[in-house]
Amino acid sequence: MKTTQRPGWTPSRLREHREAHGLTLEAAGERLRQAASRHGLAVPAANFQTLWGHEQGTIFPGPHYRRAYCLLYQATEPELGFRPPLPSESQKAEIVISELPAPTDPATDNAAAQVIEEAFTKVSVGGIELGDTPQALLRARVVDAWRRRHGGGSPKPILVLVGGYAGSGKTEFSRFLSDITGWAFLDKDSLTRFIVERLLISLGGDPHDRHTDLYLKEVRPLEYRCLMETAWDNLNVGTSTILSAPFIAELNDEAWFARLENRCAAKGIDVAAIWVRCDTDSMREYIEFRAAARDAWKLSNWDQYATGLKVETSPPTAHVTVDNRLGAAISLADQTREALKRILS
Structure with missing residues (x-):
């Protein structure tokens, strides 16, 4: 299987995050489409073949796919293996939603x-x-x-x-x-x-x-x-x-x-x-x-x-x-x- 060359790209990270969330490829595609829809992103199909290609390194995700993945897995692009971090960029997403106060607070x-x-x-x-x-x-x-x-x-x-x-x-x-x-x-x-x-x-x-x-x-x-x-x-x-x-x-x-x-x-x-x-x-x-x-x-x-x-x-x-x-x-x-x-x- 031919792997697309992209500096710093580690495709296996996507699979690791998907499995950590307990999602099948089909379920991840459905969740990805939902995340994209909420934010007005264009994620055509997001079927299991496309996601499989992303995880295997044969298809590099486009800009909207990458943004939708980050939203789905609540992670940064470097964490998902799309690219290396910038010198001043944190490897770990620091916005922890669960720690924010409830609306009634x-x-x-x-x-x-x-x-x-x-x-x-x-x-x-x-x-x-x-x-x-x-x-x-x-x-x-x-x-x-x-x-x-x-x-x-x-x-x-x-x-x-x-x-x-x-x-x-x-x-x-x-x-x-x-x-x-x-x-x-x-x-x-x-x-x-x-x-x-x-x-x-x-x-x-x-x-x-x-x-x-x-x-x-x-x-x-x-x-x-x-x-x-x-x-x-x-x-x-x-x-x-x-x-x-x-x-x-x-x-x-x-x-x-x-x-x-x-x-x-x-x-x-x-x-x-x-x-x-x-x-x-x-x-x-x-x-x-x-x-x-x-x-x-x-x-x-x-x-x-x-x-x-x-x-x-x-x-x-x-x-x-x-x-x-x-x-x-x-x-x-x-x-x-x-x-x-x-x-x-």
Whole structure:
């Protein structure tokens, strides 16, 4: 039997976890589909042949399969043998759901806040510095938003920009922030893609172009303006808003960001920038998995595209850098959501 080669992959770990849970392949497939359904993940079939291939090392599980496995077995990717741990990543999942207080316990909200604080700290490169640092203040705002949804907290709205390269996981991390804070979530592609494609066609271009001067100079500025104007509509009525977009040029332009901060300050709005850092191999896997037409040029010219990415640094205006190399931050976000569901159910 041919085994797929993947650095650090130990397929037998999946079988060990399945057997430790007392599951047959068929039962594990059913549980896997249930976990995927709860979290909106695409896990086609999840039949015993596919799971057998995962355990035998002939099929490497795709991103959604890996996330569903982590949720099913309440374990991290390194624990399940999908990859080696990152240098700063714990081998052992530290969110122990059974130890959290029951919903009737008056400490429930504090326990949930602690889970959120720990998750935010773990996904931030270099951790969170104490005091009035941008990282600590943003984390406090996230926790404050959780408390507001349960009575109390600051009514001051906040604008959060979540940027990163294509396939870095910025949209998933934005959804995670929105889930736990209740802040409005706006994704650039969802908001503007159909208009952008029609505009490119009307200008004689390719509807899926995202790299030529036609898109960069004629279309992209309007795309981002639509995104920002929609954000202002929310913020002007006191609704905190999370924006998910690459923001590569914007967050690298300190003058642009200073103007944004000044406008927000004049309106009594806080502003924070989050950069989602990821490795090129993981980004390519995510891009291939989502199979979006707008990514065709990137995949066809991957080496050329990847050489222009600065994956080891963050834009100068970023308040927090989230470490999503090998999908570590998104995996932790999934487990945090699951923990909060258990607390509140």
